[in-house]
Structures are given as C-alpha cells and as structure tokens.
Amino acid sequence: MRYRGDLAGLAIALASGLTASPALASGLQVDPVSVTITGRSGALFLSNLGDTPLQSQIRVYQWAQDGRSDVLSPTDGLLASPPMAAIETNGRQLVRLVAANPKTCEDAYRLSVDEVPPITPAGTTPGAGLHYVLHYSLPVFVTARGCARIRPELGWHLVRQDKGVALIVSNQGAMHAQLAGVRLVTTTGVQVELTPGLLGYVLPGQTRTFTFPVVPDTLAGAITLELAVNGSHVTQPLVLGTVDR
Numbered sequence: 001m002r003y004r005g006d007l008a009g010l011a012i013a014l015a016s017g018l019t020a021s022p023a024l025a026s027g028l029q030v031d032p033v034s035v036t037i038t039g040r041s042g043a044l045f046l047s048n049l050g051d052t053p054l055q056s057q058i059r060v061y062q063w064a065q066d067g068r069s070d071v072l073s074p075t076d077g078l079l080a081s082p083p084m085a086a087i088e089t090n091g092r093q094l095v096r097l098v099a100a101n102p103k104t105c106e107d108a109y110r111l112s113v114d115e116v117p118p119i120t121p122a123g124t125t126p127g128a129g130l131h132y133v134l135h136y137s138l139p140v141f142v143t144a145r146g147c148a149r150i151r152p153e154l155g156w157h158l159v160r161q162d163k164g165v166a167l168i169v170s171n172q173g174a175m176h177a178q179l180a181g182v183r184l185v186t187t188t189g190v191q192v193e194l195t196p197g198l199l200g201y202v203l204p205g206q207t208r209t210f211t212f213p214v215v216p217d218t219l220a221g222a223i224t225l226e227l228a229v230n231g232s233h234v235t236q237p238l239v240l241g242t243v244d245r
Helices: none
Strands: 011-015 028-031 035-038 041-048 054-065 070-074 078-081 084-087 092-099 106-116 130-143 154-161 164-171 177-186 191-202 207-212 223-229 232-238
Touching: 028 106, 028 130, 035 041, 035 092, 041 084, 054 078, 078 106, 084 092, 154 223, 154 232, 164 177, 164 191, 191 207
Parallel strands: 035 130
Antiparallel strands: 011 130, 028 041, 041 092, 054 070, 054 084, 054 106, 078 092, 106 130, 154 164, 164 207, 177 191, 177 223, 223 232
16 A cells, blocks of 8 residues: 555555556656645646556545644635546646635645546456555645735644643644644653654644654653744744643
8 A cells, every 4th residue: 555645645555356466556646745826826747657547536625624633625716627637658647726816815725636446347357466546635725915925823732641742733823834853852862753754734723733642751851842844944842731621
C-alpha cells in the first residue's frame, strides 16, 4: 500500500489476484501537492509514470474544521477543469483551477484526486497481481487580493492527558497554519520528537488538538516547542499544564 499527498492522502490497494506484480503498480502523480491561488485561477499537473494508461477523477470540497477533525462539503466556489481525464503512459495532464471571489481573506478547499480502477470487460479474466489505486487529498487556499501579507496568529497550550499529552493550537489569524517537524525540548536535555513530518493544518478561527503518547513525567522543567509553521522555523516556550474540568 502506498501513500501520496499529505496525511490525508490514502492509496487504496485493490486485490485482483494472489500475487503482487510491480508492472501493475499505479503511476498517478500530482504536482504540486498543495496549491495557493491569489486571485481567481491556478493549476496543477497529473502525470502517469506507470506502464499502462489510467483514468483520473477530481472532486472539489469546501474545507472547514470543527476543532478535532476536518469537515468537507460540496461546493461550487472552486472548479477543476477537466474533472476527469485519461492519461497515457508517461503522459501529463494540466488541470486548471478557477475560484470564486473569497468570502474572507482566505478560503480553504480540498481536492480529491482519484485514479479510477480499470474496468474488466465482461467475459474476461482480471489480470493477476495487485492493482494499486491512489487517492490524493490536496489542500487549496484561495487568497483575496490585498491580503497577501496576512499571517496566522497562533496560541499554544501543552496539557496532560490520561494517555499522554495534548498540544492545543488556536489560530486567531486570517491565514492557515501548516504544522510540521514538531518536537519538544526540555531544560534537562530531553528531546521528544512528536512528528518528523506533517502534523496537520489549523484553519483561521479554529482550534485543533493533537494528542501524543508521551509520558508527561519525562517533560520536567521548562519546555520549548520547536516546529515549522508554513515552512518557517518557530520556537515557543511552553508550560505543561492540565485541562480544566
């Protein structure tokens, strides 16, 4: 099973036989894996690096958050053209993105990009092996003109939980925050890597809680949070607290 895109990108393996064959591996690739549009239009490319032609499908969703998870809903605020495309071996397909005027400084969307499983004609035997069918979930941010210098405004809390610690991140700014490469460093020399890659996003006006199976007693003394926010290194002093009940 293979994964593409960010943490929400899932590659689904469809078993069509008893043995795996590298020749049947899917070749769908997406570039870039995150899109920011200032104004009304943007673009991405779908490529086929596999050994056979493939069919792709794109669906667009408005992206919101409810505090702990993402909420996706149908929308006509962003259009992808073409929504479906056949891509030959070693071929490349341009997908244009056309956005409505943002309702705020930044509107957030998710593109669901799927490789459509091949259809086996009636009366034929499916080929042996595993057919890998990829699914990408890509963030798209549409920024209104005049908001080019907006930034996230983040607040941080680290609290004990029954089975570890929770990092609570609030965003009172007008721009999303992408969090990655997160670790905790204590004055006693303890370094705890929470995630080496992408942790997730906090959209404007939202608070997200990320939990980790870290023994709280290992975090003695003052704590410094180190991470990348939208690609920039950030350090933040923290105090390990408790959740008010």
